Amino acid sequence: EPEVTQTPSHQVTQMGQEVILRCVPISNHLYFYWYRQILGQKVEFLVSFYNNEISEKSEIFDDQFSVERPDGSNFTLKIRSTKLEDSAMYFCASSYSGTVTYEQYFGPGTRLTVT
């Protein structure tokens, strides 16, 4: 069964450094999402992406964050200058359509630790 994959599974970085989290969505999916989950807290929506542009973003997704689909298969989340509070599990998700009929499939997550 097709699945969303994410790399790396765990990333440790120093405060102020740039990180890129990578995701490979399910191949025929058209909508892509990033979520984050701070340890012990609820999952939070960051951004959705369709047709090579951001569809919607939350207040968390400030100028330090950017997303890109560089090559038609990967979907990346970049954090330009990491802060301690960026430490969280980051989940990528994809869906065939943006409507309710089509489920969002989540990847296993990347644990980002900022020291």
Next chain:
Amino acid sequence: KNQVEQSPQSLIILEGKNCTLQCNYTVSPFSNLRWYKQDTGRGPVSLTIMTFSENTKSNGRYTATLDADTKQSSLHITASQLSDSASYICVVSASLIDYKLSFGAGTTVTVRA
């Protein structure tokens, strides 16, 4: 502000027993409600999706109910198994174009032999 509240925060049940988890929401307008299962350190996996016109949906031993008038949903787990130990998350969408999901904090279920 859209809110999704779940109860209880956690519960422990014996293998083979049933349990019911609750979800109350204030998301408006309401489009659909989903229940996800999240194993520790893993991404959420969908169990059920219900639109406002549906009041019950089953997926194996999982049965979700929805009362759109009172803005409440429940997830019933029948004949629990050790593999049911996980966090169960209620997720609500306010839009027909499902760009943005509002997540509850989850109920942690521990099934003991």
